[in-house]
Amino acid sequence: MHFTRAYKIVKTFLNFGLDELIPSHLFPWYGRLMRACFFWLGNKHKDKNAGQRLRLALESLGPVWVKFGQMLSTRRDLLPPDIAKELSLLQDNVAPFDGEKAQQLIEQALQLDDIHQLFEEFDNKPLASASIAQVHTAKLKHHDALHQVVIKVIRPDIENAIYADLKLMAQLAKLVSQFLPDGKRLRPVEVINEYRKTLLDELDLQREGANAIQLKRNFENSESLYIPYVYSDYSRKNVLVMERIYGIPVSDIAALEEQNTNLELLAERGVEVFFTQVFRDSFFHADMHPGNIFVSREHPENPMYIGIDCGIVGTLNKEDKRYLAENFIAFFNRDYRKVAELHVDSGWVPADTNVEEFEFAIRTVCEPIFQKPLAEISFGQVLVNLFNTARRFNMEVQPQLVLLQKTLLYVEGLGRQLYPQLDLWKTAKPFLEDWVKQQIGPKAVFSQLKENLPFWGEKLPEMPDLLYKALKQNTNKSANVTIQQSNRGIVWAIFAMTFTLTGTVFFVTEFIMPSIALFSTATICAWRALRHSSNHQV
């Protein structure tokens, strides 16, 4: 199986002339020798351009490769634009699998003798069928009521096929990175590893269910986004039962216009939902292609999105978020020095990077973007340009940022399709500026203290003990005046710390007057500590 599949892949690549995509000066002699060994396989599609040949080759290799091509199409940082555009046309035309088989899989997963024990009107005919899973409609008997649901079922036997293809892909990536002189720059091994992770995550519907539950909780009372309810009691690794939704696909602009949807508000809400997910929740839906987004039929004047398929989500840590927000703000202020410094501070590029050179490189690629009116600038493209430049300065690939950049491109595309005059910057700027403000300044310091309160609350009872030990040590060593002096300094410092902590506890629990008294005492202790330490140094 392994060998025949490997041969099929080589045959497809050569029949679509993909070897011709490698520039001759980059094709080493051993590569050409290997190519010559398959002399009977030649390019049968000479009439088509490179992008088309690559797309057709991937389509003929099946779903794992199609999904890989779709992922690559969003990596504008790695591929030339014409090839990326062609890959974005990839379609996974897979036939649905037998509905009886789906029913059998559901019965097995939920340990039912008969599907009708739990579901009424299970429809054998799939509602939708994709490369990894198929969706059926049913009515769930739940708490003495009937609930309209959809059941997503992973295709039978897909797992083994995916593992086998991923293994071959990984071997191919290794070959490319080892034997093609320019292979490493494309980071094929990392790209395949990232793809592997995404694809395997998609095979686990319990994970998708958990993501949907989290996202639903994050947008509990939101007017902008609704996530269908997941029946976790009836969900397994290969079966997911969730509330059926009846929204309008977001790409169906005619239907949205027909019900007088406020498209401007809808487009703005897309941007708002995205930035809320990224900056408020650090948890974003990262598969926002139009097939996964619907619009509620209710209240078209106050339109709400409905999101499905939460199989791929992204998360960002606090530092990433802060640098990202500041990067956008600095970029739109055309402060390229700041952009360069942020990349160094965040550790995205090595600490010894020449900031001036980096600033200059960023200016060169970013300044032309401002030729356009601000409203037309693409945030996603800004990130692509920035990351491309940073990569020349040895920026490591940050998978979470790549996911974010990809999602941002989708969100923008979607927003502009709904409302071409959408001014992304106008919608996003106040959001980003508020967020950055919240992260710095006194409010942020206190919220940080509040966050660390449980830790300090735990340590506070130990303070008197520490103090006692320090004092005792001080008495034992009284022979040495210098040490005694320095110990006194330590004792005052401990006092200062204890009063500060207690003051903070009072402050955040809103006992303002006692907290002021404690902070004042802490200041006096700190001053005494400083005096002792300076005497000691003298």
Ligand SMILES: Nc1ncnc2c1ncn2[C@@H]1O[C@H](COP(=O)(O)OP(=O)(O)OP(=O)(O)O)[C@@H](O)[C@H]1O
């Ligand atoms: N809760 C739901 N209510 C109504 N229809 C749904 C629901 N969930 C999924 N569908 C339908 O099933 C289709 C496929 O669902 P989903 O996107 O979750 O599957 P998938 O296998 O992950 O597909 P892909 O990854 O290719 O988008 C959707 O486009 C939608 O038409």
